[in-house]
Amino acid sequence: MKHIISALVENKPGVLAHVAGMFAARGFNIDSLVVGRTEDPNLSRMTIVVIGDDRIVEQVRKQLARIIPVVKVQDFAGKAVVARDLMLINIAVPPEKRPEVFALIEMFRGHVVDIGQKSVMVEVSGPETKIEAFIDVCRPYGIKNVARTGTIAMSRQGTSGED
Amino acid sequence: MSPESQPSAPAIEAPATIKTGAQIVVDTLVELGVETMFGYTGGVVLPLFDRLYDAPIRFIIPRHEQGGCHMADAYARASGKVGVVIATSGPGACNLTTGLGTAMMDSVPLVAITGQVRTDLIGNDAFQEADTTGITRPVTKYNSIVKDINDLERTVREAFHIASTGRPGPVLIDVPVDISVGKCKCNGKAAIDLPGYRIRTKGHARQISMAAEAINKAERPVLYVGGGVVSSNASEELQVLAEKAHLPVTMTLLGLGTFDQRRPESLDMLGMHGSAYANYAVQECDLLIAIGARFDDRVTGKVATFAPHAKVIHIDIDPSSISKNVQVDIPVVGDAKHILMELLKEIEYRERGPWFAKIAEWKKKHPFRYDKRAKTIKPQYVIDEICRQTKNEAVITTGVGQNQMWTAQFYKFVRPRQLISSGGLGTMGFGLPAAIGAQIARPDATVIDIDGDHSFNMTMTELATAVQYELPIKVCILNNGYMGMVRQWQELFYNRRYSCSYLKNPNYADVARALGAVGITVDKKEDVPKAVTQMLAEKQPCVVDFRVEREENVWPMVPAGKSLSDMDGLTILESMA
Numbered sequence: 161m162k163h164i165i166s167a168l169v170e171n172k173p174g175v176l177a178h179v180a181g182m183f184a185a186r187g188f189n190i191d192s193l194v195v196g197r198t199e200d201p202n203l204s205r206m207t208i209v210v211i212g213d214d215r216i217v218e219q220v221r222k223q224l225a226r227i228i229p230v231v232k233v234q235d236f237a238g239k240a241v242v243a244r245d246l247m248l249i250n251i252a253v254p255p256e257k258r259p260e261v262f263a264l265i266e267m268f269r270g271h272v273v274d275i276g277q278k279s280v281m282v283e284v285s286g287p288e289t290k291i292e293a294f295i296d297v298c299r300p301y302g303i304k305n306v307a308r309t310g311t312i313a314m315s316r317q318g319t320s321g322e323d
Numbered sequence: 324m325s326p327e328s329q330p331s332a333p334a335i336e337a338p339a340t341i342k343t344g345a346q347i348v349v350d351t352l353v354e355l356g357v358e359t360m361f362g363y364t365g366g367v368v369l370p371l372f373d374r375l376y377d378a379p380i381r382f383i384i385p386r387h388e389q390g391g392c393h394m395a396d397a398y399a400r401a402s403g404k405v406g407v408v409i410a411t412s413g414p415g416a417c418n419l420t421t422g423l424g425t426a427m428m429d430s431v432p433l434v435a436i437t438g439q440v441r442t443d444l445i446g447n448d449a450f451q452e453a454d455t456t457g458i459t460r461p462v463t464k465y466n467s468i469v470k471d472i473n474d475l476e477r478t479v480r481e482a483f484h485i486a487s488t489g490r491p492g493p494v495l496i497d498v499p500v501d502i503s504v505g506k507c508k509c510n511g512k513a514a515i516d517l518p519g520y521r522i523r524t525k526g527h528a529r530q531i532s533m534a535a536e537a538i539n540k541a542e543r544p545v546l547y548v549g550g551g552v553v554s555s556n557a558s559e560e561l562q563v564l565a566e567k568a569h570l571p572v573t574m575t576l577l578g579l580g581t582f583d584q585r586r587p588e589s590l591d592m593l594g595m596h597g598s599a600y601a602n603y604a605v606q607e608c609d610l611l612i613a614i615g616a617r618f619d620d621r622v623t624g625k626v627a628t629f630a631p632h633a634k635v636i637h638i639d640i641d642p643s644s645i646s647k648n649v650q651v652d653i654p655v656v657g658d659a660k661h662i663l664m665e666l667l668k669e670i671e672y673r674e675r676g677p678w679f680a681k682i683a684e685w686k687k688k689h690p691f692r693y694d695k696r697a698k699t700i701k702p703q704y705v706i707d708e709i710c711r712q713t714k715n716e717a718v719i720t721t722g723v724g725q726n727q728m729w730t731a732q733f734y735k736f737v738r739p740r741q742l743i744s745s746g747g748l749g750t751m752g753f754g755l756p757a758a759i760g761a762q763i764a765r766p767d768a769t770v771i772d773i774d775g776d777h778s779f780n781m782t783m784t785e786l787a788t789a790v791q792y793e794l795p796i797k798v799c800i801l802n803n804g805y806m807g808m809v810r811q812w813q814e815l816f817y818n819r820r821y822s823c824s825y826l827k828n829p830n831y832a833d834v835a836r837a838l839g840a841v842g843i844t845v846d847k848k849e850d851v852p853k854a855v856t857q858m859l860a861e862k863q864p865c866v867v868d869f870r871v872e873r874e875e876n877v878w879p880m881v882p883a884g885k886s887l888s889d890m891d892g893l894t895i896l897e898s899m900a
């Protein structure tokens with residue numbers, strides 16, 4: 161099972177190496193790991209998607225918390241959470257197929273960010289399932305390139321909104 | 324330093340002075356109470372050594388950085404203070420790694436300071452450059468490189484704080500040479516800033532009550548005690564608990580000494596080479612109370628069948644130890660001493676007659692034994708004799724292998740910090756430098772390294788260090804000519820094919836004399852007591868080469884991956900009665 165773990169870490173050199181090294185040394189599987197700044201220049205947020213049963217993920221959480229520059233660790237499993245991926249995808253689209261592809265992009269609320277002679281680059285964001293679905297519908301045209309950020313997540317305060 | 328005492332900003336700013344980085348390091352060490360340091364010099368640490376030249380710190384130079392690191396480690400284990408070791412960049416730092424790994428696995432408070440090449444050269448494959456923080460990250464509790472001199476003093480203070488609090492461990496600070504010679508304004512009061520480092524000292528009250536209730540109800544309880552009780556100085560509370568609740572106590576290798584082994588409640592060591600009575604008791608208990616122990620595979624044997632009837636209480640300061648290997652029913656996270664003091668308030672005495680009767684029966688049937696009628700020198704006999712003549716009071720260090728296991732089985736320890744042995748990493752070569760570190764920490768104690776010949780071979784150069792500092796350490800080599808423990812496994816599991824487990828040894832008495840120590844060779848059984856007496860009387864470092872039975876095995880033995888009650892060798896032991 162996939163768990164989304166969010167870790168607030170001190171913005172210091174070596175922290176990413178420490179976290180990545182811990183995962184490798186203890187044999188935990190990372191699906192994705194995203195690091196980015198937060199509102200506080202001293203802190204970064206790491207969002208890590210881990211695959212494993214509850215016991216393994218419990219160990220992951222504890223081992224992360226044990227790393228000294230890691231300030232706070234949260235496991236979002238079972239919590240109301242907004243999780244998003246961002247993807248850039250380059251699809252092989254000859255000019256005559258543009259209208260049908262654009263309709264698909266519209267359906268997925270993507271944006272065309274670049275158009276070439278024989279290709280279209282699209283930006284799509286959303287839950288991982290939506291990203292995967294978009295990749296699937298693009299497959300018949302031919303996918304030239306995919307770049308994905310990996311998941312970032314935040315727990316919900318209210319109850320409204322999508323998914 | 325207590326975990327809560329993070330120094331806060333001073334009310335009145337002390338007047339700032341201009342200091343070099345080296346000065347900041349050394350002044351901070353002195354202020355933190357460092358009296359003794361171990362280490363080895365080199366290019367990029369020259370500024371630090373120049374400041375140490377007239378600092379009020381005793382400096383011990385090993386012959387190899389690994390030795391220095393083990394010395395600082397044993398100094399810490401013997402004294403309870405933080406050990407400090409320093410090494411140069413590149414090869415010096417690389418040589419520390421075995422020592423750091425040893426300290427990490429056994430949770431020893433240690434601060435290592437390494438020199439680094441100039442900050443503008445870092446990453447250029449400069450002369451004697453190594454990615455020290457990268458190399459040592461998995462073998463330290465924390466490490467960091469100081470790239471701004473304004474962070475230096477704080478980093479040194481943080482290193483001591485992290486090393487000595489919570490679950491202790493080694494912390495490394497990498498100091499580039501331009502930082503050591505650089506200058507900055509400094510008021511000697513840099514505050515610790517570790518937002519991600521919080522320690523839970525006090526245990527959760529409800530968990531403690533649940534633990535007390537389980538103990539009060541248990542009919543067949545066992546206390547299983549590890550090195551955490553040593554770190555937390557909770558040995559006295561442990562003894563009170565065992566008395567007040569009336570509980571049998573078994574210890575891990577690192578827990579030995581926390582409970583007086585001469586007392587009837589002692590079940591001695593458990594695990595692969597533990598006592599049959601400890602292993603049986605664990606397998607049959609209805610409540611296992613683990614304190615400062617981490618359910619290592621050498622202790623549990625096959626996890627799935629470990630303590631099958633027991634409810635498990637686990638008291639530990641490291642939350643990540645809880646339910647890591649064995650599922651715990653009542654976890655109590657916090658400092659063992661605090662928790663035991665709280666727990667004691669709710670504990671009631673219970674006779675548990677049938678349980679203690681059963682234990683007494685196991686003890687009678689399966690004591691640790693060896694063949695006392697043998698004509699050869701049995702290694703166990705040497706340890707027995709050392710224990711007798713030192714009246715259970717010596718500080719003992721060990722190598723790794725059979726020598727270590729026999730020491731754990733046959734020396735009966737009575738107080739914490741008495742046995743200093745590399746448990747988690749199992750580092751051969753630890754014994755001699757550890758004896759040096761322990762003797763420096765405890766100048767009046769009798770310090771004896773009970774070593775294996777091949778373990779001793781690894782770091783015997785440190786004998787020169789013992790001679791230089793006139794340390795009256797004793798080294799008892801249980802010389803079986805073999806890597807005995809490896810040979811035992813080859814005998815039992817590899818058809819007696821003794822592949823690469825034999826080396827030609829030097830004459831150790833000659834080696835000792837050449838290095839300026841006393842050397843004694845013992846090859847007759849009847850000479851053992853006399854040699855031990857002579858060794859104990861020596862004021863100089865003394866090496867005794869006991870030519871012991873070559874193919875003696877350590878029994879009992881739980882083969883790797885088997886259940887604790889599946890012990891081999893019990894009939895062999897019975898035949899020696």
Ligand SMILES: Cc1ncc(C[n+]2csc(CCOP(=O)(O)OP(=O)(O)O)c2C)c(N)n1
Nearest residue numbers: 724725726749751775776777778806807808
């Ligand atoms: C540094 C290191 N290398 C290898 C080992 C693997 N090992 C464990 S015990 C042992 C043999 C130890 O021989 P010796 O010191 O003579 O002790 P004995 O078992 O004979 O008492 C070896 C090679 C180790 N523990 N440490």
Ligand SMILES: [Mg+2]
Nearest residue numbers: 775776805807
């Ligand atoms: Mg040997």
